[in-house]
Amino acid sequence: MKRLYVLLAFILLILLVLPMFLEKYTLGIFIMIFYYAYLGQSWNILTGYTGHISLGHALYIGIGAYTSTYLAITFGLTPWVGMIAGGLVAVAVALFKGFLGFRFGLRGVYFVILTIAFAEITRLIVSHIEALGSFSGIFLDFNPSFWNFQFRGNKPYYYISLGMMVASVGVVRVLELSRIGRFMVAIREDEEAAQAVGVNSFKYSMIALSISAFMTALAGTFYANYIFYLHPNSVFGMGLSIELILRPIIGGMGTALGPIVGSFILTPLSEMSRAYFSKGGMEGLHLVLYGVLAIIVVLFMRKGILTYLAAGLNKIIRFKS
Amino acid sequence: MDISLAIQLMVQGILLGGIYGLIAVGLSLIFGVMGVINFAHGQMMVLGMYISYWILVLVGLDPYLSLVLVAVVTAMLGYVIQATVVNRILDFPEAMQVVPLVSIGLIIENCILFMWGPDHRSPNTALGLESIHFGDVMIDASRLMAFVLAILITGLIFWFLRNNNIGKSMRAAADNRIGALVVGINVDRINNYAFALGAATTGAAGALLIPLIPVSPHLGHDFTLTAFVVVILGGMGNLVGALVGGLILGVAESMSTLWLPPTLKHVVSFSLLVLIMLFKPKGLFGGK
Numbered sequence A: 001m002k003r004l005y006v007l008l009a010f011i012l013l014i015l016l017v018l019p020m021f022l023e024k025y026t027l028g029i030f031i032m033i034f035y036y037a038y039l040g041q042s043w044n045i046l047t048g049y050t051g052h053i054s055l056g057h058a059l060y061i062g063i064g065a066y067t068s069t070y071l072a073i074t075f076g077l078t079p080w081v082g083m084i085a086g087g088l089v090a091v092a093v094a095l096f097k098g099f100l101g102f103r104f105g106l107r108g109v110y111f112v113i114l115t116i117a118f119a120e121i122t123r124l125i126v127s128h129i130e131a132l133g134s135f136s137g138i139f140l141d142f143n144p145s146f147w148n149f150q151f152r153g154n155k156p157y158y159y160i161s162l163g164m165m166v167a168s169v170g171v172v173r174v175l176e177l178s179r180i181g182r183f184m185v186a187i188r189e190d191e192e193a194a195q196a197v198g199v200n201s202f203k204y205s206m207i208a209l210s211i212s213a214f215m216t217a218l219a220g221t222f223y224a225n226y227i228f229y230l231h232p233n234s235v236f237g238m239g240l241s242i243e244l245i246l247r248p249i250i251g252g253m254g255t256a257l258g259p260i261v262g263s264f265i266l267t268p269l270s271e272m273s274r275a276y277f278s279k280g281g282m283e284g285l286h287l288v289l290y291g292v293l294a295i296i297v298v299l300f301m302r303k304g305i306l307t308y309l310a311a312g313l314n315k316i317i318r319f320k321s
Numbered sequence B: 001m002d003i004s005l006a007i008q009l010m011v012q013g014i015l016l017g018g019i020y021g022l023i024a025v026g027l028s029l030i031f032g033v034m035g036v037i038n039f040a041h042g043q044m045m046v047l048g049m050y051i052s053y054w055i056l057v058l059v060g061l062d063p064y065l066s067l068v069l070v071a072v073v074t075a076m077l078g079y080v081i082q083a084t085v086v087n088r089i090l091d092f093p094e095a096m097q098v099v100p101l102v103s104i105g106l107i108i109e110n111c112i113l114f115m116w117g118p119d120h121r122s123p124n125t126a127l128g129l130e131s132i133h134f135g136d137v138m139i140d141a142s143r144l145m146a147f148v149l150a151i152l153i154t155g156l157i158f159w160f161l162r163n164n165n166i167g168k169s170m171r172a173a174a175d176n177r178i179g180a181l182v183v184g185i186n187v188d189r190i191n192n193y194a195f196a197l198g199a200a201t202t203g204a205a206g207a208l209l210i211p212l213i214p215v216s217p218h219l220g221h222d223f224t225l226t227a228f229v230v231v232i233l234g235g236m237g238n239l240v241g242a243l244v245g246g247l248i249l250g251v252a253e254s255m256s257t258l259w260l261p262p263t264l265k266h267v268v269s270f271s272l273l274v275l276i277m278l279f280k281p282k283g284l285f286g287g288k
Helices: A002-021 A024-050 A058-075 A079-102 A109-127 A155-177 A179-189 A191-196 A201-227 A238-251 A258-279 A285-300 A305-317 B003-034 B041-058 B063-089 B094-116 B141-163 B165-175 B177-182 B187-209 B217-234 B239-256 B262-279
Strands: B131-134 B137-140
Touching: A002 A024, A002 A155, A024 A155, A024 A179, A024 A201, A024 A238, A024 A258, A058 A079, A058 A109, A058 A201, A058 A238, A079 A109, A079 A201, A079 B262, A109 A238, A109 B217, A109 B262, A155 A179, A155 A201, A179 A191, A179 A201, A191 A201, A238 A258, A238 A285, A238 A305, A238 B094, A258 A285, A258 A305, A285 B063, A285 B094, B003 B041, B003 B137, B003 B141, B003 B165, B003 B187, B003 B217, B003 B239, B041 B063, B041 B094, B041 B187, B041 B217, B063 B094, B063 B141, B063 B187, B094 B217, B131 B141, B137 B141, B141 B165, B141 B187, B141 B239, B165 B177, B165 B187, B177 B187, B217 B239, B217 B262, B239 B262
Parallel strands: none
Antiparallel strands: B131 B137
């Protein structure tokens, strides 16, 4: 275990000095790697650890992005505070959703459908609200300053997203070792058995959902101030919900490093294949590629790539936990 | 409020509801037999739409006639999907069951995008602009036709499940998988047939919808969601419930246009979903 921490610290050190040597485009790819790793990690808390499948996590990204942006435009509130507000709105929505889904111990299927429905409906409603830009979306004005969460160049975004990713790993690691985390895993493994030994599965499912929603919403604010354009279809869309779950699944669900490994593998692949295919007028083919990849991983490497990676590394530097 | 408009909308809702019912029967059948939710259901329906569109444009065969062909093609696709992917994941934890089916939906959707491009298409069909008048109420002939055929196909499926040996085996497998294995039913093969049948119904529904709504590659999600709501409304795995649920949702959505812009009609299905989850989560008619 100790050796693993040393290895991770070493990798982190490299990532910290890396921007000095990279130009804007490559930096952008790294930002996307961190961004999706963070999103995957947030999703992982709910689905990987607690076992409740969410196919509508884009909902929280959208809520975070729209809340902080709306507050910034209307009241001039700094997105640094706005992102917390967005997170709290996301938690409120999540609690309502959780109340509907978890109350009867309705697992799996029902909850999945609820998550999809909430995301889709929010997308539709936001598309009809004039104050939120309705169908045409919101363009953010570019006023670079720390206060506005907007910066010239990619370096600040690089460090913010890196920080978010590292923090998310920290949160998951702390959860993993805590009582709450153990209860969550118990619920995932066998909800009835967990309840039989006194785990309040409703309560801990709600806690997992809230943490996950809050963290995801923070990423929404980051996205809004990095891309400068919000459209209901892109931040609430089903496409984004699917995109963000593929990384933890490929990397390994229910592990603290799976989403990170998944993102480091899939994001560069996705950025490159997207650029390659859309140049040839074959937009969408990179998603076909994703689909095939995800099926192969689920059928033949159910535990994700991390397990194989760890086994391989173990032979070299031996870090058994 | 205009009474004749309300009646008009209600009739339209019932007619559309029949097709919703057909789509949902396919979904409910697949769930009932295998306990798997087909997250690619809407995309399969869109594929059915495109195939019948293609046949119409290339050969000139009307969707009502190409219906059978479309059903056969989607059935074959369903069979292959079941045999290669879904049969392997039946014993997986739920999260792992969801992913491959979502992926299949993603693959179908983007293959469609690649083949036919992102444009909306609405071809002219034989009955396209015909309509029938009953007093103040006007009914599009193509809607009526779609409704009648949808009910007919649903009836055919009920008959098949009750009287055909394969159909009976499907019900047996749905009822008790182990029991079905014990009495010598090849459950894997029955699963293949069940998925093929479910896919065929949704493909056929797609062909019926071609004269009614313009088709575009990303239509699938909406219909997957609609089918889910219908199935939950009627009770998971309950086929009669799926049909009735379809009618209810069709009427509710159609009537909502009295008050809401049409683009918001999904808010109605969502509210229904929330209500049913609040008060009767097993569906109106009970389910698995």
